[in-house]
Amino acid sequence: MPGSVFGEFLTVATFGESHGTAVGVVVDGVPAGLELSVDDVQRELDRRRPGQSGVTSARRESDRAELLSGVFEGKTTGTPVAIVIRNEEHRSSDYERFRDAFRPGHADWTYHAKYGVRDWRGGGRSSGRETAARVAAGAVARKILAVGGITVRGYAREIAGVQAQRVDLEEVERNPVRSPDPDAAPVMERAIAEAKEAGDSVGGVVEVVADGVPAGLGDPVFDKLEALLAHALMSVGAVRGFEVGDGFATARMRGSAFNDELAAEGGRVRSRTNHAGGVLGGISTGERLVVRCAVRPPASIARSQRTVNERGDAVEIAVGGRHDPCIVPRAVPVLEAMVALVLADRLLAQKAIAAPPGRPAG
Amino acid sequence: MPGSVFGEFLTVATFGESHGTAVGVVVDGVPAGLELSVDDVQRELDRRRPGQSGVTSARRESDRAELLSGVFEGKTTGTPVAIVIRNEEHRSSDYERFRDAFRPGHADWTYHAKYGVRDWRGGGRSSGRETAARVAAGAVARKILAVGGITVRGYAREIAGVQAQRVDLEEVERNPVRSPDPDAAPVMERAIAEAKEAGDSVGGVVEVVADGVPAGLGDPVFDKLEALLAHALMSVGAVRGFEVGDGFATARMRGSAFNDELAAEGGRVRSRTNHAGGVLGGISTGERLVVRCAVRPPASIARSQRTVNERGDAVEIAVGGRHDPCIVPRAVPVLEAMVALVLADRLLAQKAIAAPPGRPAG
């Protein structure tokens, strides 16, 4: 499959450039009979949209979703669900000056190297705007997960080096940086503001957790659950690192510390600890799924930087404009959406091979 | 595709359990006309095989590859290359006592939850033994990369907290821990030995670099090069984290520090620094590709651990036996193989869409 198609059982095909006519997605493989409305999609898009607070881009985009197919009388029909989000604010002129210069830290040079031509208006396809389509698709995936009682939630674990000291999921949507620790939130906000004033940008770490994931999801050896999650999350432009459970810390742990001991609890096998983050051998354990992503500082900064243009001339550019000084808060719903897509995909995969109750497999 | 099939253009289908008849792989999509012999495969398998030194498992497996198809008169024919490695040493009896207990940190419980039945002999499919098939496939991928002048090399960046202070690729194969720093090597070895004596195990970090990668590989938005690499590397059982370039460190960097400035050099666009690790916007930049994996400590340890059996009874087990106290050195060729498979796959993908010289695309 080409690069804008994702998922095996629940497949999304996204399209659209930042300054083109629209972005959107076709979601295929959605089981029939699920309640789905445009509001379900809009709710998630609203969490990703710019202009939500002082820490995000000042761009105003209403990002209205339109549902073109796959739903009849309020329910999915088993046919593809197409969602289109028209681009409203076309200020391509902002980008005229970068028309032939490769902005440092952006994909300008690599797109040029790959395709020979590129849509220079706001990064075109390489813009973060494509993630709106992911969020729309994620809203559909959440409906599939909801049937199984699975929820997916993310938050800013760290911004500009400021760490959340505790995780209270109720707090996340109450502060503009999506910190699960209300005390850390204002410190994070300040760090972002300082970077912005300095004409710079900052990164952070997003943690996503999923509750209610049954044991048994994920398909060894190549489609281990953590491998599919890593693929999904690392495909988001700003993400430079991924870990599951104790992740990189396990490199310095001993086996006796890492191994989660097992116990029977209410007829279920449970682990006392969760160093594995809910996945072992590529298959979900039934414990909380925990993954983390390193989110890099945005490439667009007001400071002057040296680069070259298409003719190879050395030039200096300052990108400035209405860019996010930190993408972490807006990345949260995007990364949640990707986790939801993977889990819904594997839930369907598992149904395919599982034995129906009271019958042998097959 | 089910879970034991990987790759789009260069596809591998692996099979085999640790104590079954054989492990192996079918590699399809191999271009015709490449020189390939069983020795090319054997050379790589020998690097992965146990019993190489005091820091690895004492098991003796000769791991002889047999080439069943796809090569005629020393060259690939464009048809599938099948490679089989017979299992030699079947000491299933070693595992009788774990027959119905779920070993902590292993995939025993998750396989049971997923499939209902499981091959309890040495972990079956969840054993690290399946990686022999990956290494065999990687040897084929390397032949494709060699035509394009691409090399892939890995090493132990860190073991048990001991870091390599410098990277000298020539040193890697000269010490048993595959350290690129000859001074760090004996310290790493000692740390492994200490853990083993304590009935325990240790982890580390493997870094893999690829040189000669042309700009333009990787397919946004979902098949970004780093996403495919993350998928490939996180699918190796012991890996719990992945990062590209500066990875998790970027979460604490400012944009001005992360962005690699560009310059023209000998008619090519080059970056002065390589914080991106050779990938930007999901497409290779033409600079050295740099990825890192967190490798967890092996689950099999001599120390006693609490767990449950299939009936839910609490039991204590000590796994002991001839297990690797640290898998990092043997993981190096496996992770190299996975990187080689992804790069070869994307090299073919890029040929599909690239315009031939002097002609428009298509």
Add this chain to the structure above:
Amino acid sequence: MPGSVFGEFLTVATFGESHGTAVGVVVDGVPAGLELSVDDVQRELDRRRPGQSGVTSARRESDRAELLSGVFEGKTTGTPVAIVIRNEEHRSSDYERFRDAFRPGHADWTYHAKYGVRDWRGGGRSSGRETAARVAAGAVARKILAVGGITVRGYAREIAGVQAQRVDLEEVERNPVRSPDPDAAPVMERAIAEAKEAGDSVGGVVEVVADGVPAGLGDPVFDKLEALLAHALMSVGAVRGFEVGDGFATARMRGSAFNDELAAEGGRVRSRTNHAGGVLGGISTGERLVVRCAVRPPASIARSQRTVNERGDAVEIAVGGRHDPCIVPRAVPVLEAMVALVLADRLLAQKAIAAPPGRPAG
């Protein structure tokens, strides 16, 4: 992949129901740098659209294509091309009476059996309307083929038992039944009119030929060119049979009659005859590609038929309305589109594995 996604290298994801908001397609894998305009798409859609003549449905749908992405400054950028065609005429009320009855020969019962729910308005997704998206995608595929000098053309080989006695490709678009034989055309037209008057419908045979196909396309053993073409063409609702070259007639031929003898001609290997229809061993021979499809009579007929409704009651229904009494003429551009999609897909596939001039493969 779910059922509305097709193609490996050039992938189309279609969506839309006959009486929903829109039908459309996302085409991914399109090489960059091809000239593509909405007119290229519209031209093909106009050939499929109803209301073209007395032999087709009287419905009026302008079928205006809108290009949402993937084209910049008149050229493809390598990113997905999304095309939407809004549904204009919603006469869902026409279908109220079939709301719970399963129309004979239609997919009403099977959709009900599969999905539990169904969009009963005009067949929903099972309507021939979905083929508009295929034609739009085919227009994109033709641009890829054009670079390689490949053309794809179809025509009515037979309608209601009336056969074209000769094939003049210039004649096809000059008569409403798309007969390549101008003398057969009025006879075919009359046969359709007679069936319509009798409240009935008729079928026929469409032949599609492709010229300029280079030797070497198609991928044994499962993706033989004829297998992919069969998949593509049999996926069009009205098609019940497929053959390549001499097809079913070969069942009664002797080997000596079927085998095309080879000769060198102008430095190329050519066959004197073309019983193979341009494909041997699953790979194109370089001769004209010739395939044929059996197109069944449309299911919607004015005559009364017995059936059951969702409650299992026996009912009688007459579908009538503005339906095509013969779908063959409008099927021609649809089947051409499917052939174009397969050929473009395999052209890209072949580029992936082919050796560049003067270099070994890989």
Add this chain to the structure above:
Amino acid sequence: MPGSVFGEFLTVATFGESHGTAVGVVVDGVPAGLELSVDDVQRELDRRRPGQSGVTSARRESDRAELLSGVFEGKTTGTPVAIVIRNEEHRSSDYERFRDAFRPGHADWTYHAKYGVRDWRGGGRSSGRETAARVAAGAVARKILAVGGITVRGYAREIAGVQAQRVDLEEVERNPVRSPDPDAAPVMERAIAEAKEAGDSVGGVVEVVADGVPAGLGDPVFDKLEALLAHALMSVGAVRGFEVGDGFATARMRGSAFNDELAAEGGRVRSRTNHAGGVLGGISTGERLVVRCAVRPPASIARSQRTVNERGDAVEIAVGGRHDPCIVPRAVPVLEAMVALVLADRLLAQKAIAAPPGRPAG
């Protein structure tokens, strides 16, 4: 996926050349808990093997299957099932004289055009020998179908123009031509013998039926059941045409004759007739599935034919040797296997999206 990989949920990757070391297959996606032994596979292989009677090739190949993985204590474990069949009789020297000549009707020229190199020993990968791997895979698929009560059976509907006048499934394995009509069998045999004496070969038509197929299998719009079956069956080397139900005859039928009227019968929706052959709108109806394939006369004939060699010289060759004068009887188990693989694949696909009893979908 490259060309030797087939299926989405139940995926087979086959390998092997006619005169190489072995042919074989890896079957992935097999549900756990199915009883499977090497005998299940051997039984089907024995039906395909040469040397069964006077109408088939005189070659003696015992075609012993070896099961390498995926089965433990007599049951499938959910991991890949690998099966290898070693090639025994290597008479490559028989083919020395065709080393650089392109045999008419064979894939010699097209493989040369595609790959640049080719294994000239007995056709290499293009030999019918690769179908042994399909039959082995089909034996696994049958185990999945058996759980659902689905059976797949084929027979020679016609050989050399001699048609079976009736279908008695019990008769098929009782005569060497696999005729379902015992009276037609000796006539067919004679026709084959006559062609052989004349140094020639004959074709025929194979019909495959599946009973017990539940309504609901097949995935519109591109993975319609008949489209997947067409893909599968047209991928068998000797097949040149495919039809479902009344197939090509529908081109001359009126809608009123083609439409199967529906009735409620014992709480199920049934059709009185089965012109549709068990598939409507791409989804199984619950009636008997009926497909037919045109099988061409084998290309290898004793008669002299004109062709060219790799240097472009005109040459005359007579292939002769121990070839099948008619491949129809041996094609029956191969085509059955392909139908079984498609049905098992779609059975799993349908489980993925179907609602569990008493719960909404998802």
